[in-house]
Amino acid sequence: MLPAVIALAIAPAFLILGLGFVARAIAAQRVTGLVVQYAPQRGSTVLHDALLVDADRRAASAMLIDLAVKRKVRLLAGSKREPIGVAVLPNVVFTADELTLLEALFGPDHTPGRVRRFSSERRALTGRLRTLVQHAEHALAREGLIAPRRTTWPGVTLRSLAYVGMLVEALLIVFALIDGDGAALGLTLIALAATIATIAVTPASWRRFLPPARPRREHLDGLRQYLELAEADRLRMLQSPTGADLVPTDGEDPALARYHLHERLLPYAVLFGLEREWIRQVKLEHDELVTRDLDLLDVVDVLPDVATALDAAGGAVQLTAAVGDLVDGTGAVLDGVGGIFEVFSS
Template sequence: MGGVFRRIGAGIGLGAAIALSLALPAGAAEPAGTAAAAPGIVRADVEDFTFSSVHVDYLLSRDDEGVGTATVTETFVADFPPAQNRGMVRGIPTGYLGAPTNPEVISVTDEDGDPRPYETDTEDGLLRVTSAVPEGEYAEGSQTYVFTYRVDNVARAMDNGVDEFFWDVFTTDAPQPVGSFTARIEVDPELADALTGDAACYVGGAGSEDRCDMPRAGAAFETAPVALDPPEGVTVAIGFEPGTFTSFDASFLASPWGWAQSAAAVGAVGTAAWAGVVRRRRLRDDPGRPTIIAEYEPPAGVDALTAAGLLGKSGRAIPAEILEQAVGGSLRIVEERGLLRPKLAAELVDPGRADENGLRVLKGLFGKDLPIGKTFTFGKSSSRFARAAQKLIERTGAQITREWKRRVPAGVVLVPAVLGLILGGATFAFGIVAMIQFVTWFPTVPLIALGFALIFVTIILVTRRPLNATGAEVRDHLRGLEEFIGWAEEDRIRMLQSPEGAERAPVDTTSPQQMLVLYERLLPFAVVFGQEKDWAERLAVMYGSDSPTWWAGSGAFNAAAFSSGMGSLTASAASSSTASSSGGSTGGGSVGGGGGGGSVGGV
């Protein structure tokens, strides 16, 4: 179980790694109190130094679970120029062939075994171990750094049918030359009998198949000294009998993070289902009408703006309100000639005919003074109109909430919302750690997406205020009005002539004037329901060769242009009431083929 807990600990460490920067940039100003560089010395890049020698020792073994492990001691003798470097950094790979290496730093010392200060961080698949003197000081001349660390999953089954320790004992990513490099790999006596006798050493640039000497002495292998120029490295391959090492199991349920993610996902799904039950039972609207009854008049005291807010169609609220003011006589719609197609504008006629909501819209369009005859062209952005529209929509929404919605105990909403946030977030976070720990992508990645989505689903399900009985009645009345507007003309006439219709508000269906007044009054509500085009076409037929008093065309009245203009007015009015954010200032084997390697450099 030790390997499992190490992997858990490494996962946590990788997920919480802190980025550090200890390098002193070339040419940086000297801190106060620091001796200046000697005259004539040009400050170079911190990578501009050499290693007189590098020696690495590997003790290769396996843990109780059969995982190949190595304890590594690397001795770097660096030659630093004056006043340039504060130390060096060693990058240790955190993965190898889809398995985590879980690097664990044991110590960083000098040649005498005295500890050197160091810090670690993870970056680009490396555990970076940085040993540096304090700011304002320099490591100069010959400096020895001894890095001792432990890594897992260093040996595994290969495609050639045997298990191998196939490892980059010196990286091809080092920008410094090495005067003399040697490596010694000692095999644990427990594994000595499993050696196949096959071993190889490769030297050179990445992909090189050039061999280097690596004689065997008992259960140990030691390379002959070689000089390395950037970007040359050294890779060793030592064969073991098949089954000597336990390969890393990347399957989902082999990882504790997979189990943790699964449990969190199940909890998140259950919470979302609970939120659905809460939505259905505790947050549903009060009963309205058992059946929808067709209506040809809006609810008493409810204008088109309020209807749009109640039905959740706030994007249509302002266009509907503008048309309501036009039909009521406070303004009229003017069709102006445009370069490619006509443009629509509003002209102030009589603000005294506007209701409270209408006055707010008129002031947004024409300003507080409301000068009669002033025009506003739709389609352009207007911050004044946008502010007035937004404030009116918010005010109407608050009124609807206050009068037509009921309160729900806070716990009914907060408990599933918070639990969904925690469990959905845990599903997401555990999945990320599992991926860092090289767990297979399926089902890890889909569960990450699911956890993220369930957070929003749960919150959306429980964040609503249900309608009370009065609000539900108004909603169903509006649905009846929508049904009436959507009927064929014969059905509307039949309904108006029925005993029930005649009792509500007698309408003489043979009187074109009465029918026109009725249909005009419903045009703003047709906009709310998205039926303005069909309703405008019907109105155009009723107007015949006449033009409505609230509409002024650029030429003779045209029924097709009128009905088309109603649709474009809705879009233009909506865009005009949206604030602009555009601003206004204009302006076989080979070197590098194994695990290990990593990077080295200066700071």
């Protein structure tokens, strides 16, 4: 029976597993920024950049943090009975994407000062956020940055083969048990494990980035590299010699200018999954500024508000649950802002 197991189970299982890894590597479409970047490109948005780095799952959380950092909204702590809320600040103008996000999460009423709580209608919320991501995909496609349709055939093909393989392997397991062939049973179980791994490894679909997207994606990777250098001493040595955001104006304290730059990068730290490391750096700068001059407390008060509000949610998983079952365009669950608040409030 061993030849049959090798031919019908082991060889096909490891072949499709290998193809699954190939599909995963192709889907990643990795790029490497040759220059460390210190700020997002002018005219870019957190939502579009999230899609360009395949961070759909973190887009909504990053956008919400971006609104708070831009002083457009204020996040408010919730409780067990009352979910996290947001208060729109006066005299602010929202972009179309920002309005769509707020309407998806909180409904259409954005009167300044009125507190809105996360929607509890999870099914409706899921659909609205899926629409937000899909509209962003259409916009990137119109710009010629991504293909109009996602690539689906490799995932469908390999997963279908995996399911067929599992059926064959189940039959071989039965025959091996009947024959009492331990070696055949062991090899079949190994093949079954490889087949299950294929389903886990193979992406169901992916967006295809076109050549014009490469410069923007390289810029974002350069920004990721900067965010990874979150240690305070290294950051102080890596200030941009030409970055306008780091040049204080009208007598502004250079430390305050640096703080505001790093604060504005918080949404991107969320996109890259580097929020824990980055928030520690910004917290150090925040504490340093407040210690030096208490008059700066109102100028640098965004992070404590954000931290306090989302710490009440309990972090990433709890924030996602508070917002609802957030999904991207393919139905994947969206991540919350993992760990920012535990770190900042510690």
